[in-house]
Amino acid sequence: MKAAVYYSLDNIMIENLPVPKIGPQEVLVQMKACGVCGSDLMEWYIKNRVPLVLGHEPSGIIVKVGSKVKGFEVGEHVFAHHHVACLTCRFCLQGAYTLCEQFSKTHLEPGGFAEYFKIPRLNLEIDTLKIPSDVSFESATLIEPVGCCLRALKKAEVQPSDSAVVVGAGPSGSILTILLRLFGAAQIIVSDFIDYRLEVAKDLGADLLVNPERESLIDVIKKATDGRGADIVIVTAPTVNGYLTGLELCRKGGTLCIFAPTRPEDFLRLSPNKLFFSEIKLVPSYSTSHIETRVALNLIKTKRLDTKSLITHTYPLERTSEAFRKAALDKECVKVVVLND
Template identity: 30%
Template sequence: MVPSLHYDMQVPAMIEFARNDLVMKVCAYAGAGKFTIEEREVPEITAREILVKTKVVGVCGTDVHKAIHQTVPEGTVLGHEISGVVERVGENVLQFKPGDKVAIQHHAPCMSCKTCLHGHHSLCDQYLETNVIPGGFSEYIRIMPENVKHTVKRMPDNVDFVEGAFMEPLSCCLRGFGKLDPLPGDNFLILGLGPIGMLFCQIAKAFNANCVTGIEIDPFRLQFAKNTLGINHAFNPKMDSWDSFAVDKDIEDFDHIIITVGKGSVYQGTFDHVARGTKVLFFAECPPNQEIILDPNMVYKHELVLLGSYSSAPRYLTMAMDLISNGSIAVRPLVTHIFPPEEIGKAISLAKTARESLKVMIQFQD
């Protein structure tokens, strides 16, 4: 309903600003890996919030994990790798205006508690209390004040919506990579060459790694990492034995190992590849109750370093957008499939099976 002039004059500006009678399309989780397209009301916003019209949303491994393992209630709207256009801003929002192209991270830390000050931004109490509403796989999303303040980034003109949607996952990788505190010329092993593994390969190369080795069982992904990204070695444990491969390729000790596959057996297998002082980054969520066996002397006598990195922090969002914009990290070639929202179920199952695919995305039309 379009408000009459008379109506406009009767209501305070903020309420007038927030009102809308529109409906929008959302992809709602319907249990057991299934989704339905629902019509819901476009969210209203308050004075310090913004409304974003969603353009592109990447499918993340955690979306797949939640959908397959049913860790979220039915009706949940998943999706958190988001780019879009600011549709409307609350009256107290000064840094954004309608029409701005933006990328968004869904959780926002407070930036001032002890946890944040220690750099554990993703463990801040506020972090998981914030989110985009109702979720990324929605035609419009409401951005809470905490997110408006710290986790919405304007996209440079040379970054398109597909590329912008990589800000969130790339920022997570940059944060994890930073925890390794590597030196140029280091040797890296990346376990799993999905979209996240591919981002780590590129970050390591951009950081002047001496050697990047990837381990993956999917031939398409191995070929891509070797031929398109130019990693030094691509190993398929289903086809070859590691010992002969390592001797044949004259592979040096690894300074860093990055685990991007959420399986206890993959985590356990990592310890076959550690050397003196190797730093191991735990970067993938496992199903519950997975265990690994660790010889304490590997940590004590060989100074093995185990690091975890979950999600992101605001400074890495800026860094990610800069690296996408200046071409240091090429995200476009990682996109193999773009689906309309109606085909979200297909997108999730493709991302799960990972067959001949890398990044799978959902694109909303105007």
């Protein structure tokens, strides 16, 4: 089978790999669509694991079912989550599924950017969702990223009537914009350096758009909130500057949601004095669990979340390298999806 093997961001090769063999409790899926995630573009995050097949936002059709599999059949359309928690450890029992030891050890094989992938037993049992016929494979690739955004907004305890700022209008920033509307935020302000992305954010329901190259984000937020600052700031841009700005934008007692990781060697200088007297809460949110993926599918199925305006570019599997270049370098795009027709 063909698979896109990642060596580095500028070296992704289409190679021939064996079709994964399945055990009695596993299934084989023909990939139909797989989203390119922001984390797929972070070379520092991937470089110790190369070469590998990336892709953790896949959907497809079951083509082979192990002899002991119950509840799944050949021909069914599915989304498969790449990481699943054990459900019984101390983290899981407290609902912190993404911190579970098992979570990051579980994987689809070899990954979503391949003609076929295998769903291991645990992933199949805990977080493989059947996609109804009126949900397209492309739309289903958004289940995982929407899940990540849902979890962040739940953790940040967004309240109806909040003023919310989204720093960075890439795929996650755009999904957060839609979800903030659904959560009842009164005012959604989106900032990005790329005008194309701001235009999309406007269509998705952002109230105010800011390109910090042209105007001061802090001035806009102060003006929009009677000088207080925003109730919630979600930083999706993985830079120290993004977080420094985010802190400045938060009101006293507000929440700064850490949605994207910076490089491990990057540090933020924080003043405990300022944090103490402002009572700003720092809320990191890593990945998503089987709880939010089900909600995400429901939002997509009921069209509460419009996937059409989010997916701006698609590429065939053979051109995965171009898809990555578009998402990483060009940036005149929101969600980029790789297809296998």
